[in-house]
Amino acid sequence: MTVSEHAPFTATVLGLPRVGPRRELKRATESYWAGRLDAEQLHTVARDLRRTQLTELLAAGLDSIPVGTFSYYDQVLDTAVLLGALPERVAGIADPLDRYFAAARGTDTVEPLEMTKWFDTNYHYLVPEIGPETTFALHPEKLLAELSEAIELGVPARPVVVGPVTFLKLAKATGGAALDRLGELVPLYRDLLRQLAAAGAAWVQIDEPVLVTDLTADEIELVRRTYAELAEASERPAILVATYFGTPGDALPALASTAVEGIALDFTAALDLSAVASLPSLADKLLVAGVVDGRNVWRTDLDRALSTLGTLLGSASSVTVSSSCSLLHVPYSLEPETGLDEKLRSWLAFGAEKVTEVRLLATALAQGTEAIADDLAAARAAAESRTADPRLSDAQVRARLDSLGPDATRRAPAEERRALQAQRLDLPALPTTTIGSYPQTSAIRLARAALRKGEIDQAEYVRRMRAEIADVVALQEKLDLDVLVHGEPERNDMVQYFAEQLDGFAATENGWVQSYGTRCVRPPILFGDVTRRTPMTVDWITYAQSLTDKPVKGMLTGPVTILAWSFVRDDQPLADSARQVALAIRDETVDLQSAGIRIIQVDEPALRELLPLRAADQPAYLDWSVGAFRLATSGVSDATQIHTHLCYSEFGEVIDAIAGLDADVTSIEAARSRMEVLDDLNAAGFDLGVGPGVYDIHSPRVPSVEEITTSLRAALKAVPAERLWVNPDCGLKTRGPVEVEASLRNMVAAAKAVR
Ligand code: GLN
Numbered sequence: 101m102t103v104s105e106h107a108p109f110t111a112t113v114l115g116l117p118r119v120g121p122r123r124e125l126k127r128a129t130e131s132y133w134a135g136r137l138d139a140e141q142l143h144t145v146a147r148d149l150r151r152t153q154l155t156e157l158l159a160a161g162l163d164s165i166p167v168g169t170f171s172y173y174d175q176v177l178d179t180a181v182l183l184g185a186l187p188e189r190v191a192g193i194a195d196p197l198d199r200y201f202a203a204a205r206g207t208d209t210v211e212p213l214e215m216t217k218w219f220d221t222n223y224h225y226l227v228p229e230i231g232p233e234t235t236f237a238l239h240p241e242k243l244l245a246e247l248s249e250a251i252e253l254g255v256p257a258r259p260v261v262v263g264p265v266t267f268l269k270l271a272k273a274t275g276g277a278a279l280d281r282l283g284e285l286v287p288l289y290r291d292l293l294r295q296l297a298a299a300g301a302a303w304v305q306i307d308e309p310v311l312v313t314d315l316t317a318d319e320i321e322l323v324r325r326t327y328a329e330l331a332e333a334s335e336r337p338a339i340l341v342a343t344y345f346g347t348p349g350d351a352l353p354a355l356a357s358t359a360v361e362g363i364a365l366d367f368t369a370a371l372d373l374s375a376v377a378s379l380p381s382l383a384d385k386l387l388v389a390g391v392v393d394g395r396n397v398w399r400t401d402l403d404r405a406l407s408t409l410g411t412l413l414g415s416a417s418s419v420t421v422s423s424s425c426s427l428l429h430v431p432y433s434l435e436p437e438t439g440l441d442e443k444l445r446s447w448l449a450f451g452a453e454k455v456t457e458v459r460l461l462a463t464a465l466a467q468g469t470e471a472i473a474d475d476l477a478a479a480r481a482a483a484e485s486r487t488a489d490p491r492l493s494d495a496q497v498r499a500r501l502d503s504l505g506p507d508a509t510r511r512a513p514a515e516e517r518r519a520l521q522a523q524r525l526d527l528p529a530l531p532t533t534t535i536g537s538y539p540q541t542s543a544i545r546l547a548r549a550a551l552r553k554g555e556i557d558q559a560e561y562v563r564r565m566r567a568e569i570a571d572v573v574a575l576q577e578k579l580d581l582d583v584l585v586h587g588e589p590e591r592n593d594m595v596q597y598f599a600e601q602l603d604g605f606a607a608t609e610n611g612w613v614q615s616y617g618t619r620c621v622r623p624p625i626l627f628g629d630v631t632r633r634t635p636m637t638v639d640w641i642t643y644a645q646s647l648t649d650k651p652v653k654g655m656l657t658g659p660v661t662i663l664a665w666s667f668v669r670d671d672q673p674l675a676d677s678a679r680q681v682a683l684a685i686r687d688e689t690v691d692l693q694s695a696g697i698r699i700i701q702v703d704e705p706a707l708r709e710l711l712p713l714r715a716a717d718q719p720a721y722l723d724w725s726v727g728a729f730r731l732a733t734s735g736v737s738d739a740t741q742i743h744t745h746l747c748y749s750e751f752g753e754v755i756d757a758i759a760g761l762d763a764d765v766t767s768i769e770a771a772r773s774r775m776e777v778l779d780d781l782n783a784a785g786f787d788l789g790v791g792p793g794v795y796d797i798h799s800p801r802v803p804s805v806e807e808i809t810t811s812l813r814a815a816l817k818a819v820p821a822e823r824l825w826v827n828p829d830c831g832l833k834t835r836g837p838v839e840v841e842a843s844l845r846n847m848v849a850a851a852k853a854v855r
């Protein structure tokens with residue numbers, strides 16, 4: 101089988117968003133969970149969304165369209181279902197949809213799969229569990245159904261699956277290395293290929309983003325063998341292996357040496373273009389060139405993209421224009437963003453606009469640049485207006501940053517701080533606290549919506565938020581927690597909250613991006629230099645403190661997280677943007693301290709997420725990210741206790757950096773990954789305060805006192821009592837008030853029992 105037997109295609113994207121342009125799928129899914137919709141109604145909403153999307157992409161002129169990237173929750177979980185690899189504990193749930201959601205979210209009796217970040221993005225996938233009891237079996241029904249649905253619409257459908265190497269590398273394996281199971285998966289994928297071909301697929305896309313991470317020579321050889329074997333299958337579609345989020349390095353020649361027909365590369369990453377262009381084994385392949393950034397929102401520099409494409413033209417049998425990765429990571433369309441300033445808007449491209457860019461570039465490739473002359477001119481004009489914009493450079497902020505000396509990132513030694521703080525705070529052993537947010541009740545959401553629509557004024561909004569704060573403070577006093585929080589009712593999304601108050605950021609109205617399951621976020625857009633106009637949190641926190649004698653933690657978000665969860669500038673190094681944000685946060689900590697706040701938490705849940713995928717790039721990142729955190733937190737006195745919070749993922753690789761943050765107390769997600777993190781911290785010589793999350797807030801389950809007691813006892817084996825804090829593993833905003841109260845009551849009881 102050669103690629104010429106399959107029509108090469110010219111314009112595509114690697115995957116599609118699925119929550120719906122107005123988050124229709126989110127709403128329907130949550131209604132299904134609440135029992136307000138039945139499965140049939142949910143499927144109908146999903147099917148309508150897929151059909152509309154496919155029809156639009158067809159009309160936009162893509163000649164190969166990904167199918168099967170739709171998901172009710174997560175594509176990795178879908179792959180686990182495809183391969184028959186759901187854990188045994190959900191097997192008893194007869195209804196397939198409920199079984200699926202049980203694996204995703206847990207039930208009263210079943211723990212969900214762990215969730216962690218998808219490479220260096222803010223999307224979370226569910227971690228497949230593979231054990232000796234796992235017997236793989238192919239269940240291609242979902243993919244086949246979506247394929248035939250697309251074919252019926254006349255769509256040139258290209259089914260997409262997560263590849264076997266990525267699937268296994270991302271899985272959590274017990275009883276042997278996950279990759280040892282590759283031999284069992286290859287026949288299933290071959291069978292799948294056969295069925296997809298029979299169903300009419302000319303191409304299949306197999307996603308192997310793991311190829312852009314550091315792989316050993318043995319692993320690369322496994323990749324080669326796997327794809328050589330898949331390519332040997334006699335009945336199959338042409339195979340496109342997709343890599344993204346970076347460069348495949350040595351895995352590229354290995355992959356190219358196999359008989360797969362196509363390879364997708366991310367040309368927005370620092371890829372060595374000449375090395376790709378001169379790779380002889382690419383000569384007979386379709387090269388899918390990801391020149392349109394699939395994970396940031398800037399308008400593509402069409403001239404540069406065309407020059408990249410031009411360099412590639414001779415090196416492959418054909419070159420296809422594509423997004424660099426799935427469009428899952430950007431909002432659907434700029435169209436509803438009428439609130440953005442015209443200039444900024446002209447610098448941007450969301451999902452729909454990226455599809456247009458792909459189509460334009462493919463047209464230019466086929467017909468010459470004259471064919472898109474007007475569009476080229478418009479893109480150039482937008483780029484010029486961007487570089488000339490005064491908001492891109494604030495002399496004052498830059499001068500302030502330049503004048504900072506090394507003391508700006510240093511506090512007194514930890515023991516000195518500990519003594520001062522202990523005296524000032526007078527907390528019991530194993531102090532109990534929470535991570536910051538309390539449930540975002542419907543009253544909160546209604547108030548926010550009413551303010552937005554102008555139905556209530558700012559004063560009324562503040563009154564309602566204060567009432568929420570008072571409730572949350574009263575609840576915490578009733579539950580007898582030791583360090584209180586104000587509950588963050590005024591923040592829908594914390595990063596959005598800060599970005600809205602900082603100059604240099606813009607907010608969208610409808611720029612939703614899936615974070616996990618039905619949780620969507622609207623990442624702000626950082627386009628210019630950052631300055632803080634006025635205090636951002638002081639009124640809320642001091643109000644909460646006025647209601648209680650117990651210490652209330654001030655709650656801020658750290659510079660790395662603000663950037664990680666925003667669309668960032670592509671015209672200066674991220675490290676420079678981080679220092680600007682850090683300075684704004686630092687000013688806020690100083691204001692909180694002046695207002696009498698004794699504990700300030702600066703959340704950095706995304707510290708791990710931005711870690712570069714390749715080890716060689718990590719030290720430089722850790723250096724600037726830790727530096728930015730310290731810049732943000734070293735402006736306060738030594739008697740002010742700095743907390744930080746980190747969540748999701750294995751912290752192994754960043755453990756030294758966690759110590760480097762030098763926060764007096766670090767709360768850390770550990771409930772889902774079972775306290776492993778404490779051993780890692782000890783091994784790194786970490787000796788500051790630590791609150792390993794004692795229960796998992798990502799599931800509605802209420803943990804029992806016994807369960808939490810057991811975790812605390814386990815934690816005490818690793819951490820001395822003087823350093824141990826007791827807290828859930830993350831904020832409580834996505835949970836319901838009833839389960840939160842019950843869970844915290846059990847948590848406090850467990851802390852008291854262990855004391
Ligand atoms: N303080 C934030 C909250 O409680 C932290 C959120 C997070 O870790 N993602 O919601």
Ligand code: ZN
Nearest residue numbers: 705747830831
């Ligand atoms: Zn968290």
